[in-house]
Amino acid sequence: xxxxxxxxHYFRVVIQANTPHGIHQDxxxxxxxVLLLRDVxxxxxIPATSLAGVLRHLYMDTYGLTETEHLFxxxxxxxxxxxxxxxxWALVNDSDNNAIEGIRPDVTSDALLHFLARDKPIVRQRVRxxxxxxxxxxxxxxxxxxxxxxxxxxxxxxxxxxxxxQEARIHQALSLLQSxxxxxxxxxxxxxxxxxxxxxxGAHWDLRTREGQKGYSERPRKRAEVGNLKPIxxxxxxxxxxxxxxxxxAESGWRIGGGEQSLGASSEQEKAPDLLPQSEILIxxxxxxxxxxxxxxxxxxxxxxxxxxxxRVAFHYRRLSGEFAEQGVSSxxxxxxxxxxxxxSANSDIEVQxxxxxxxxxxxxxxxxxxxxxxxxxIDMFTGGVINGALFEEELLWQTPLSLKLTILxxxxxxxxxxxxxxxxxxxxxxxxxxxxxxxxRGHGCFLGATQWSNNAWSDEQVESx
Numbered sequence: 222x223x224x225x226x227x228x229x230h231y232f233r234v235v236i237q238a239n240t241p242h243g244i245h246q247d248x249x250x251x252x253x254x255v256l257l258l259r260d261v262x263x264x265x266x267i268p269a270t271s272l273a274g275v276l277r278h279l280y281m282d283t284y285g286l287t288e289t290e291h292l293f294x295x296x297x298x299x300x301x302x303x304x305x306x307x308x309x310w311a312l313v314n315d316s317d318n319n320a321i322e323g324i325r326p327d328v329t330s331d332a333l334l335h336f337l338a339r340d341k342p343i344v345r346q347r348v349r350x351x352x353x354x355x356x357x358x359x360x361x362x363x364x365x366x367x368x369x370x371x372x373x374x375x376x377x378x379x380x381x382x383x384x385x386x387q388e389a390r391i392h393q394a395l396s397l398l399q400s401x402x403x404x405x406x407x408x409x410x411x412x413x414x415x416x417x418x419x420x421x422x423g424a425h426w427d428l429r430t431r432e433g434q435k436g437y438s439e440r441p442r443k444r445a446e447v448g449n450l451k452p453i454x455x456x457x458x459x460x461x462x463x464x465x466x467x468x469x470x471a472e473s474g475w476r477i478g479g480g481e482q483s484l485g486a487s488s489e490q491e492k493a494p495d496l497l498p499q500s501e502i503l504i505x506x507x508x509x510x511x512x513x514x515x516x517x518x519x520x521x522x523x524x525x526x527x528x529x530x531x532x533r534v535a536f537h538y539r540r541l542s543g544e545f546a547e548q549g550v551s552s553x554x555x556x557x558x559x560x561x562x563x564x565x566s567a568n569s570d571i572e573v574q575x576x577x578x579x580x581x582x583x584x585x586x587x588x589x590x591x592x593x594x595x596x597x598x599x600i601d602m603f604t605g606g607v608i609n610g611a612l613f614e615e616e617l618l619w620q621t622p623l624s625l626k627l628t629i630l631x632x633x634x635x636x637x638x639x640x641x642x643x644x645x646x647x648x649x650x651x652x653x654x655x656x657x658x659x660x661x662x663r664g665h666g667c668f669l670g671a672t673q674w675s676n677n678a679w680s681d682e683q684v685e686s687x
Contacts, residue, residue: 239583242367267373275405292391315331320373396455411522462630471666519618525658559636651669
């Protein structure tokens with residue numbers, strides 16, 4: 222471990238959420254199951270422990286345990302070492318891209334902060350389906366999230382001896398901020414918590430010199446200040462993950478989620494349809510320095526795609542491996558080995574450890590979709606008339622093109638058979654055999670691939686035969 226740590230490295234980091242995200246408290250309220258962690262201004266924040274924990278795990282996966290202990294420290298009985306790395310809380314930025322810290326009574330004067338200070342800026346309704354297509358036990362819940370586009374600022378400090386070896390470690394750690402596996406908060410395998418790196422300013426000072434001591438004492442203490450830090454460039458690690466791009470288009474109408482506002486109603490006086498697609502507000506940045514709230518955009522939650530694919534992967538994997546129901550195999554898709562590997566597993570039994578999935582899918586937003594509506598009614602089989610209260614209207618997105626991307630981490634852990642099952646499931650999706658969203662039994666949610674699927678290749682240039 223380091224003995225001479227006279228050189229101090231200091232970085233101001235700004236990250237931006239690519240998808241909705243949330244660091245949650247351990248309780249809900251009378252109306253919602255999960256609530257967001259807040260700072261003293263009732264604004265969302267990311268604890269330093271969350272940032273350090275994710276970076277440590279990524280660093281260990283990339284560089285091994287020994288290198289990780291050099292950088293992040295360790296505890297082993299009476300032996301141990303303090304971390305050479307220190308990370309501050311990440312605090313949210315306002316509309317002018319300035320981090321908000323300290324007690325601020327004027328939060329409501331900023332439109333962006335006023336929106337983020339709401340108890341529930343975004344609410345996602347979630348449902349988990351069983352093998353019969355019905356809601357699983359305790360599988361209906363909701364979560365509260367912060368919208369995509371939110372920016373946060375935090376500091377990173379690092380003590381070293383000034384050697385190239387030790388300076389390389391901090392740059393390696395910062396490069397992980399650009400990794401596709403760098404995701405924070407709840408539901409990172411369900412599309413949430415994806416972040417991108419906006420900027421890094423940094424400097425280092427040798428405290429054995431007067432110049433270094435002066436620079437260290439004048440370093441910025443507030444996240445909104447750059448001070449004597451200079452912009453630096455951190456190269457991203459070479460992309461070693463496996464990915465698949467899918468371009469599809471809806472055959473007709475489709476809808477995912479239970480939205481709260483119509484995307485097609487022309488006025489407030491016009492009655493909105495009874496069933497609405499999921500839609501959300503995003504934060505948009507103009508010139509990288511000014512934020513505005515977007516109009517509502519239709520969203521395809523990654524959890525909806527993940528749920529449909531996981532059920533179909535279980536079907537293909539069991540078919541390929543010869544596991545059939547008459548042999549006593551459970552019909553639950555979560556008990557399939559391929560599903561556990563690709564999409565993760567959770568277990569309440571302390572003797573059986575759960576694991577995060579290897580497949581990452583991001584939410585997709587559609588800025589200006591074509592919207593239509595469809596009337597439904599239910600006929601009384603005896604009278605032939607409409608059943609009282611069974612006439613309703615459904616708002617649908619019409620023939621929408623979508624671009625989905627699946628990223629697979631640690632592809633070496635995915636068996637050939639599991640990869641084959643996933644490919645067959647994606648082929649079903651692009652052939653219109655695997656509907657997405659609500660109403661699949663009545664013709665909604667069928668998609669067709671924009672290109673012949675057999676011509677699509679994985680990012681490692683291996684084309685699987687179907």
